[in-house]
Amino acid sequence: MRNEALKGKRLAVFGANNVIAEVTRFAKENEIVLISVGNIPESAMHKVSQEQYYVDCTDEAAIKQLFAEKHIDGLLSCSSEPVIRRSVGFIEGMGIRYFATAHQWDILMNKQKFKEYASHFGIKKIPDYDPMSQDIDFPVIVKPVDNGGSFGIRICNTHQELSEAVKYARENSLSGNVICEKFIEGDYFQFEIWRQNGKSYFPYTKERLFYAAVGDFPQQPFADIYPSTSDDLILRELYAPMSEIFDSLGVDNGSCMFQGLLWNGYPYIMDTAFRLSGGMDFRVVEKDKGVDLVASHMEYALTGKFGGDFSALSRPLNMAYATLCIGLKNGKIGRIIGLDKVSQKPYVYSLFTYYAEGDEMKYSGLFLQVLSRVFIYGKDIFEVKCHIAEIIQMIEVYDEKGEPMLRDYPVIP
DSSP: OOOGGGTTOEEEEEEOGGGHHHHHHHHHHHTOEEEEEOSOTTOGGGGTOSEEEOOOTTOHHHHHHHHHHTTOOEEEEEOOHHHHHHHHHHHHTTTSOOSOOHHHHHHHTOHHHHHHHHHTTTOOOOOEEOTTOSOOOSOEEEEETTOOTTTTOEEESSHHHHHHHHHHHHHTOSSOOEEEEEOOOOOEEEEEEEEETTEEEOOOEEEEEEOOOOTTSOOOEEEEEESOTTHHHHIIIIIHHHHHHHHHHTOOSEEEEEEEEEETTEEEEEEEEOSSOTTOTHHHHHHHHOOOHHHHHHHHHHHSOOOSOOGGGGSOOSSEEEEEEEEBOSEEEEEEESHHHHHTSTTEEEEEEOOOTTOEEOOTTSGGGEEEEEEEEESSHHHHHHHHHHHTTTOEEEETTSOBOBOOOOOOO
């Protein structure tokens, strides 16, 4: 619905490559002026905004000068975690509405600090170790405390592997700090908390099918399935304490993703994303409930109101959904076949493609290995899995030499 209070407002956007459709749609509906900011000339947002400024988003002096000179009314930050981490402190002091304070970000987006903070609210912790100790129950997983997207993560079975993993994790950490945890195995789950005027909503849960791990990197998503079959357990164990955590941190408006594993009958949280997450789960919620999370963030940035009618989020999903990730091996993409036909399937409601023919894939085995995300719905999970089985037969990808680039798909249970 059009909001006249937004007409003519000037919104700066950092990053946002995976929300371009949502951002441009809401901006057009409400006559918002989009101002893209970032020092990467080929950024997709620079191609669709009304004004473009090629400024480093972490350059405090340059950003403050730009916002003052260009009379910018608000900021939508969809940057990577390192960029937000470097900028959240000075943005907080600029007097604009921002989705996070430095304190909130430091707790919610530091794996070690969040574990300790959440434990005060009754949320159990995955066992962790001092990586210098000789008394470690292998296998363990080592991660930077302050980076996501599987960067800097290694699974270790020996002290030698652990020593190398700690060095690798530190190289991928802004602070140089790492966390070493017991490597647990169990069913994956994910959920989000959305906050509006101090009230908590939990719009979805999901589980995940994985590609096989590449080397000592963690497994990467093949298909996310909504809702999780452990929906009731997650609700019972985590929703109340999570609301208390956000109350205590003063996060009255915004959204945060949590992912974890079911181990010994308990849903252990292993990571968070206090931002619009790269998995694009907001598209599932918008399809099912008609609630546009990206629009809520944009409205908040410009008016201080986290807009939208969230009442429908108190009810379960009406349909079953899946987000299918088409993973690639490394190499230069020569030919892509089938995506157009996939997009025309009646059960495919959205499709987002990250790479094109001629692009180089360098991230096989990491979160960025995804060629496309295909968004699917059906009357139940069985039907959704049947749709997945059909789609994976339709897509082919080859490198410049004609060799197949698709990663081997897992068995669909």
